[in-house]
């Protein structure tokens with residue numbers, strides 16, 4: 048019941064943003080367009096082959112961030128051969144619709160236990176909170192939600208920002224001073240939030 052109430056609310060909130068931001072997709076059209084993505088993104092615990100890390104959770108992610116991620120793959124600014132191949136045929140409307148569909152999923156608790164030290168990660172997350180929110184559920188549409196994301200995906204993302212394999216001026220700078228322990232602890236903190244991103248369930 049909470050779920051059925053939250054969904055229209057989330058869509059309304061999304062529509063509210065549409066005037067100012069880019070996100071103006073049709074979630075229902077997005078659901079069918081997401082069928083080709085579901086084989087990886089709608090399977091709980093599904094992993095990328097080499098290197099092995101979980102395919103990121105997309106349910107409840109901000110629409111504007113999803114659009115910017117898809118455009119970065121299309122432009123080759125973000126390198127991942129499989130995702131570049133999956134993003135390349137998407138039209139602007141396809142991307143808008145898929146982003147609107149994904150963004151409307153309500154938050155839930157992440158079901159997986161974490162490996163890193165979430166308590167230490169919380170203390171280290173103070174510098175991240177301005178953009179990602181204190182618990183990784185930040186409200187700024189262009190900054191990704193981190194709460195409930197897979198721990199090993201978060202570690203991979205931070206390691207890539209640090210090495211420059213993933214390019215983003217802000218995040219390259221933020222990741223630079225982090226030790227491997229910091230990365231492990233921060234990933235554990237965000238991954239273990241009681242409210243966060245979910246794996247898409249296609250109905």
Ligand code: HEC
Pocket residue numbers: 081083084085086087088094095101102103105113116117125126127129130133134137145191
């Ligand atoms: C063969 C498996 C596979 C398929 C099919 C696939 N993806 Fe992905 N996707 C991945 C992996 C692996 C990553 C993480 C790549 C990386 O580290 O940059 C990813 C990352 C993403 C991201 C970035 C998430 C973030 O938090 O930054 C988005 C958005 C995305 N995929 C959307 C889609 C959409 C939309 C489709 C269908 C058109 C799709 N994916 C199809 C495997 C897949």
Ligand code: HEC
Pocket residue numbers: 103115116119172174175176177178179189190191193201204205213214215217218221222233
């Ligand atoms: C000034 C704003 C800002 C601050 C501060 C910041 N971030 Fe980010 N973060 C961003 C933006 C913008 C992106 C998206 C970049 C991109 O498109 O690759 C991002 C992306 C990420 C991602 C990738 C998420 C995904 O789904 O792929 C992770 C992980 C992350 N940040 C962690 C952190 C951590 C940990 C800190 C603190 C040490 C931090 N960020 C501080 C703005 C910020």
